[in-house]
Amino acid sequence: MPDATVRTTVAADYFQGYSVVGLIAVIGVLFVAVAFGAGRLLRPVVPTPEKLLTYECGVDPVGEGWAHTQVRYYVYAFLYVVFAVDSIFLFPWATIFAAPGFGGVTLVEMFIFLGFLAVGLLYAWKKGVLEWT
Structure with a gap:
């Protein structure tokens, strides 16, 4: 019991x-x-x-309830999100990169990630999005 x-x-x-x-x-x-x-x-x-x-x-x-919004504002917002994600990813990368045994693999991963960002930035630059008109 x-x-x-x-x-x-x-x-x-x-x-x-x-x-x-x-x-x-x-x-x-x-x-x-x-x-x-x-x-x-x-x-x-x-x-x-x-x-x-x-x-x-x-x-x-x-007037009417429908208003045209310029697409470039969405592109600026998208670019902001891309670079915000980049900055969020950089801090953990820097802390892991300092740990022993993770240097080479982490460095390759970061360059791949930065390459994707560079391609996106190049595309935006080529389309003329980054120019103020």
């Missing part, structure tokens, strides 16, 4: 940790619900035609 009481005690201790997490989750949900409810009760509700307009970047919506 002592084996069953030990199991019960271990199970109770095990689930006690989860009960604390569950209690904190319930308190968090209640806190958010009270905050939203208080905001709804305390805010003034005075709808005007100006308040009901669609707001976009401080510009009043005039």
Whole structure:
């Protein structure tokens, strides 16, 4: 019989940790619900035609909902992402490159990666994307 009481005690201790997490989750949900409810009760509700307009970047919506966006902005965003990924990859590469036994393999991998980036940059340069007009 002592084996069953030990199991019960271990199970109770095990689930006690989860009960604390569950209690904190319930308190968090209640806190958010009270905050939203208080905001709804305390805010003034005075709808005007100006308040009901669609707001976009401080510009009043005039004309049609369809607007042409220049593709170069997407290309700049894509180039930013490419170089952000490059900078994120460089730090772990530098730390692994310093470790013994990883120098040659890591160096080859990095040059392959930088080669792909160089091809992308060359393509963007050849297409004239990097020139301001």
